[in-house]
Amino acid sequence: MLDLDYLAKIENFMDSGDLAFEFEHGDEDKRQLILEYLERFMDLAEKADALATKLIFRDGYMEMLAGSNPQK
Numbered sequence: 001m002l003d004l005d006y007l008a009k010i011e012n013f014m015d016s017g018d019l020a021f022e023f024e025h026g027d028e029d030k031r032q033l034i035l036e037y038l039e040r041f042m043d044l045a046e047k048a049d050a051l052a053t054k055l056i057f058r059d060g061y062m063e064m065l066a067g068s069n070p071q072k
Contacts, residue, residue, distance in 0.1 A: 010041075019034065022034060023035075
């Protein structure tokens with residue numbers, strides 16, 4: 001389910017300027033699709049950030065309860 005290669009492809013598509021090119025040269029439907037995609041991507045990024053924070057702090061809290069909170 002976790003496909004880091006696919007994320008790398010999306011990152012490359014954005015970093016290379018290809019996404020911006022597609023937007024600038026696309027018709028109205030293509031532009032709308034790109035904007036919807038980016039909006040959904042940003043929504044997912046917010047969820048990922050919240051979940052990562054929750055998981056990290058939960059692990060830290062469990063370590064604290066166990067009395068084994070190593071210094072990093």
